[in-house]
Amino acid sequence: MKKQIIIIGAGIAGLSAGCNLQRNGYETQIYELSKRAGGLCTAWKRKGYIMENCIHFLTGAVPFDSFYTSWQSVINPEDLDLIYTPEYLTVEKKDGKSITLYADLAKLEKEMLEKAPEDAHLIKEFIAAAWKFTKFKIPVDPPSEISGFFDKIKVILKILPFLRNFKKWNSITINEYVEQYKNPLLKDALKNSLQPERAALSLLFIFAMMHIKSLSYPLGGALKLVELIENNYLQSGGKINYSSKVKKIIVENGKATGILLENGKSYRGDIVISAADGHYTIFNMLGGKYLNSKIKNLYSNFKVMPSYVQVYLGIARTFKGEPTTLALQLKNGLKIDETTKLDYITYRIHNIDPTLSPPGGTLVTAMLKTANYTYWVDLKKNNREEYRSEKKRIAREVIECLNLKYKDITSKVDVMDVSTPATVIRYTNNWQGSHEGWITTPEMGFMKIQRTLPGLDNFYMAGQWVESMGGLPTSVVSGKHVAHIICHKDGKKFCVA
Ligand SMILES: Cc1cc2nc3c(=O)[nH]c(=O)nc-3n(C[C@H](O)[C@H](O)[C@H](O)COP(=O)(O)OP(=O)(O)OC[C@H]3O[C@@H](n4cnc5c(N)ncnc54)[C@H](O)[C@@H]3O)c2cc1C
Known part of the structure; x- marks a missing residue:
């Protein structure tokens, strides 16, 4: 008889x-708290528009990339219609000065040198390191455990x-790295490129991968990928069992043997x-009973990716020739909540994906980061009216x-929607409403x-x-690796596609 495997969560990792x-010959059932699959990778329909909540860039769905076989293990990547944008980000300051961070490294270097000649030595060093990383293939398989x-x-x-490059660029955060620059425009552009607490290495990776076209956007966004x-x-x-929130993992004699749902039903x-x-x-789910110092340290001392308020706008106009990602500096900043004020709003202008809007329209989203998830959760719970008005x-x-x-924007907004950290927690149960798990800081x-x-058999985590x-x-990769480890333990050859 085939082994029965219970998977909690129908996000990308659970599906993988x-x-x-x-x-590989196992019988699986997924239990998912929400009414649909995808987890954080999601989107929803409103008045002819699709409110894309997730994909800015998809990494590695191309044959030369080391992630490709992992994508092949869950889809036929050829079913994706991949689009490559010529630029990563355009940043415009309130005085009108702007800079575009291009995908092509030669173009990027030219633009940076033109806009910030005083930082020539740093720019040249950065671009040289990015060129080097275009040759790097991230080792993916097999999972390190086996x-x-x-x-x-x-x-x-x-x-x-x-x-040498890993050590150098992983030793400082983007914030610290950017402080070396003199030019305020380039400084702001680099800070707005990624979470500034991440290691500077992440920044290099992004530009190296953009250049070789490892990063793309799949037409149809999250809905298409998840489907x-x-x-x-x-x-x-x-x-897949939807609307099935798992409350407890059942453990007998140090072995995970099943789950108990919030509705009282249990499955083995x-x-x-x-x-x-x-x-x-x-x-x-496990009551904090299976811990060691490493896990305690991780959950007590490491930083998580922030949550966000996201504004989705269906706008009745086209944005032909406009940047796909545009960060605009605000005159007086924007207060998000009690502890968060932003200097820039980064807009994603979905002009590359006509499937997200009716003809003549464009979806525009703004992802506004906040670490103050408790403010939003409490406000929603205690004062619905103020929550809505905020x-x-x-x-x-x-x-x-x-x-x-x-x-001409204000009069052309066809539809508007707003999600908050409380929305993320409600629909995905992610800790602190985080949008991507841990921040890849230098310490991480x-x-x-x-x-x-420790102390728990027949149990794995993925994602x-x-x-x-x-x-x-x-x-x-994470979901695939867990499957590979289980096959290995059962003495089976792991079949990848
Ligand atoms: C706004 C935004 C933009 C992003 N942009 C990108 C991008 O451009 N490129 C990129 O690569 N990544 C991006 N990400 C990150 C990416 O979406 C996530 O890292 C990835 O989807 C995480 O997948 P996961 O399966 O590990 O976790 P999740 O998506 O969190 O899946 C976990 C699943 O478990 C379910 N669940 C939780 N608790 C329970 C329970 N008790 N019982 C049953 N089910 C439960 C949840 O409902 C969810 O479906 C973005 C994320 C967001 C939110």
Whole structure:
């Protein structure tokens, strides 16, 4: 009889674990708290527009990339219609000065040197390091838990030529790195490129991957990607149980043997995989009983990616020739909540994806970061009216700022929606409303996070909370790796596609 495996969470990692286990002869069922699959990778429809909540860039869905076989394990990547944008970000200061961070490294260097000649030596060093990283292939397989001596040697040989650069660029944050620049425009552009607490290495990776076209945007965004993976899983015989929030993982004699849902129903399995939020899994579903100092340290001392208020605008006009990602500096800043004020609003102008809007319209979104998730959760709970009016206030300011640039926005907003950290928690249960798990700070680096817990057998974790770097490809790999480890333990050859 086939082994029965319970998977908690139908996000990208849970679906990936499911696809990879079904293919390898296991019988799986996913239990998902919400009414649909995708987790953080989601979007929804409003008045003819699709409110894209997730994908800015998809990494590695191209044959030369080391993530490609992982994508192949969940979809046929050829079913994706990939679009490449010529630039990563355009930043405009309130005095009208602007800079575009291009995808092409030669163009990027030229633009940076033109706009910030006083920083020539730093720019040249940055671009040279980015060129170097265009040759780097991230070692993905096999999972380190089961890699043998020769696999480890292969990883070392891959990393060795880049070691000096890894050490240098992973030792400081983007914030610290940017402080070396003199030019205020370039400083702001680099700070707005990624979470500034991340290691400067992440910045190099982004530009290196943009240049070689490892980063793309899949037409149809989150809905299309999730639909492809979900269909693949269901066609392989997997089952998804929606509206099924797991309350407890049942443990007998040190082994995970099943789950108890919030509705009181329980289900048994030979193995349980949690591809749900890490904190909730360890401290709620398992009552904090399976810990060691490493796990305690991780959840007490490491920083998580911030949550966000996101404004979605369906606008009845086209933005032909305009940047796809535009950061506009505000005259007086924008208060998000009690502890968060932003100097810039970064807009994603979805002019590259006509499937997200009716003809003649464009979806524009603004992702406004905040670490103050408690403010939003409490406000929603205690004062619904003020919660709604705060969302409206922020949306108004987001529209006004865009209107200053394009003049005809306010009258053309067909539809508007706003999500907050409370929305993220409600629909995905992610700790602190985080949008990507851990921040890849210099301390986090390439830290190995355990996918099992001490004292607990037949149990695994997958997804962004057990990886040092979050994101879609990481979650696909994470689910696949857990499947690979289970096959290895059962003495089965792992079949990848
Ligand atoms: C605004 C935004 C922009 C992003 N942009 C990008 C991007 O451009 N590129 C990129 O690569 N990544 C991006 N990401 C990150 C990426 O979406 C996530 O890292 C990835 O989707 C995480 O997948 P996961 O399966 O690990 O976790 P999740 O998506 O969190 O999935 C976990 C699932 O478990 C379910 N669950 C939780 N608790 C329970 C429970 N108790 N019982 C049952 N089910 C439960 C949840 O509902 C969810 O479906 C972005 C994320 C956001 C929010």
